[in-house]
Amino acid sequence: MERLVIVSNRVPTLRSQDPAGGLSVALKSALEESGGLWFGWSGKVTEAPGSDWRVNQHDGFSLATLDLCRAELRGYYEEFSNRTLWPVFHGRLDICRPERKAFDTYRSVNRRFAEVLTPLLKDDDTIWVQDYHLIPLGKHLRHRGVEGPLGFFLHIPFPPPQTFAALPCYRELLADLCFYDLVGFQTEACAENFRHAVAEFLDAEPGADGSLRMGDHVTQVDAFPVSLDTAAFAEMAQSEEVEETADQLRDFMGDRQWICGVERLDYTKGLAERLRAFATALDRTPALRGHISLIQVAAPSRESVPEYREMRSQLEGLSGSINGRFGSFDWTPIHYLNRTFSQKQLAALYRVSRVGLVTPLRDGMNLVAKEYIAAQDPEDPGVLILSRFAGSAQELTEALLVNPFDISSTAEAIQDALEMPLAERRRRWRQMKLHLDTHDVHAWRNAFLDALAEASADSSAVGETRAA
Ligand code: F6P
Numbered sequence: 001m002e003r004l005v006i007v008s009n010r011v012p013t014l015r016s017q018d019p020a021g022g023l024s025v026a027l028k029s030a031l032e033e034s035g036g037l038w039f040g041w042s043g044k045v046t047e048a049p050g051s052d053w054r055v056n057q058h059d060g061f062s063l064a065t066l067d068l069c070r071a072e073l074r075g076y077y078e079e080f081s082n083r084t085l086w087p088v089f090h091g092r093l094d095i096c097r098p099e100r101k102a103f104d105t106y107r108s109v110n111r112r113f114a115e116v117l118t119p120l121l122k123d124d125d126t127i128w129v130q131d132y133h134l135i136p137l138g139k140h141l142r143h144r145g146v147e148g149p150l151g152f153f154l155h156i157p158f159p160p161p162q163t164f165a166a167l168p169c170y171r172e173l174l175a176d177l178c179f180y181d182l183v184g185f186q187t188e189a190c191a192e193n194f195r196h197a198v199a200e201f202l203d204a205e206p207g208a209d210g211s212l213r214m215g216d217h218v219t220q221v222d223a224f225p226v227s228l229d230t231a232a233f234a235e236m237a238q239s240e241e242v243e244e245t246a247d248q249l250r251d252f253m254g255d256r257q258w259i260c261g262v263e264r265l266d267y268t269k270g271l272a273e274r275l276r277a278f279a280t281a282l283d284r285t286p287a288l289r290g291h292i293s294l295i296q297v298a299a300p301s302r303e304s305v306p307e308y309r310e311m312r313s314q315l316e317g318l319s320g321s322i323n324g325r326f327g328s329f330d331w332t333p334i335h336y337l338n339r340t341f342s343q344k345q346l347a348a349l350y351r352v353s354r355v356g357l358v359t360p361l362r363d364g365m366n367l368v369a370k371e372y373i374a375a376q377d378p379e380d381p382g383v384l385i386l387s388r389f390a391g392s393a394q395e396l397t398e399a400l401l402v403n404p405f406d407i408s409s410t411a412e413a414i415q416d417a418l419e420m421p422l423a424e425r426r427r428r429w430r431q432m433k434l435h436l437d438t439h440d441v442h443a444w445r446n447a448f449l450d451a452l453a454e455a456s457a458d459s460s461a462v463g464e465t466r467a468a
Contacts, residue, residue, distance in 0.1 A: 003124070004035070005036055006128050009131065009134065011041070035061045037064060041068055043065075076102075088159060090157060103169050115144075118146060138152060139176045139179040149453060153185075155365070159193060164197050170201065182221075186224075195212065231437070236343065237347040237374065239344075257355075257418060258295055260350060260356055261274055264298070265308060272314055273404050273407055274359050278294045280408060295349060300338060359410060363392075373436055374436060378430075382429075383399075385414065386399035386401055400416060
């Protein structure tokens with residue numbers, strides 16, 4: 001394979017104690033296997049604008065990072081990526097803040113990424129751009145003469161055309177996506193939304209194979225559901241270190257059952273609805289009181305963005321009021337933990353929890369659902385309750401699928417999960433685990449890169465035919 005270049009807003013942390021997180025967990029193993037170059041924001045914020053960047057060598061690959069100044073971070077990351085694109089792509093038009101100035105900064109940071117990256121590239125590099133922060137990057141690379149295979153993968157949902165059109169610059173962003181040889185989405189429904197948006201708002205020709213032709217260039221469009229390194233995660237969950245932590249948790253739990261929820265503290269994750277569903281279950285079934293607890297990890301995220309700070313106060317108030325109402329001297333209904341944990345600590349939590357509660361209001365994929373399955377003890381697996389609005393619900397069909405907006409049915413699902421007989425738990429878990437064994441992050445990476453090689457060859461052939 002030619003050298004692989006991955007570009008993303010954040011580069012992965014190279015420590016083993018990684019916090020929970022979608023993109024870095026999914027791509028780190030791809031990076032370790034494929035070598036090459038990873039390029040992205042250093043995480044450093046400078047006062048004055050400038051192009052400070054550096055390259056470090058790690059085991060078999062290079063890590064090139066770029067600093068951003070405060071104004072760039074505000075416009076590109078906080079305002080446009082996280083207060084405009086993020087809410088619109090998750091269907092939250094009510095809190096989207098479309099601002100022209102922030103869009104300009106988003107564009108100029110993407111241009112600067114291309115300026116710094118281009119001289120680091122070799123002619124035959126395969127370039128794979130990740131996520132919504134970097135939609136225009138492909139266009140800027142092409143304008144600088146980069147000719148190799150160029151792919152883009154969107155980790156978050158792509159909304160229906162009319163929702164997408166709430167963005168002030170929606171036509172430009174769609175056209176930017178059409179500069180890539182391959183655009184990948186988490187689900188076929190997201191890929192369809194994109195095709196429909198392009199058909200409606202741009203002058204593009206749809207191909208019978210789902211591709212889109214703009215002038216001389218063909219963009220392939222497909223679904224590639226992201227996954228985890230299932231075997232490595234399952235092995236880690238059975239390791240001695242994790243088992244020790246799990247034993248400590250079991251001692252602390254006594255004969256109570258645990259329900260766990262693990263996410264970044266984000267308004268798309270349905271955390272308030274989840275706490276209410278748990279309270280509804282306690283309210284309806286007094287026998288559950290004293291016998292189950294919800295351990296909710298809500299890792300701090302994007303705290304410079306006001307909507308995230310508001311969400312945090314809301315959750316603190318809600319968990320406090322539910323504990324105040326139902327708790328007793330020797331029982332806390334909700335353990336609400338607003339901090340990050342290592343993958344090993346989380347694996348131990350998944351392993352001892354009878355129920356994994358994963359109920360986002362909208363989610364591109366949700367790897368926590370997959371991690372919960374991978375971590376289970378085959379002899380005594382827990383039950384996954386999963387939102388129908390997470391991309392992973394397309395694959396993990398043996399989970400108890402719920403509508404997270406429907407608090408009452410989520411409460412019922414909690415009860416059903418707690419009462420589920422061992423034979424049914426095993427049957428459901430086995431099917432999901434079998435699926436994840438073959439549909440892991442390696443299969444995801446290979447499927448995307450194979451499709452990208454093909455798309456780029458087809459695209460060059462079209463260009464040559466037209467030129468001839
Ligand atoms: O899943 C989307 C995503 O933006 C990932 O790219 C990222 O790892 C995660 O959410 C955390 O977000 P942030 O990089 O804004 O902290």
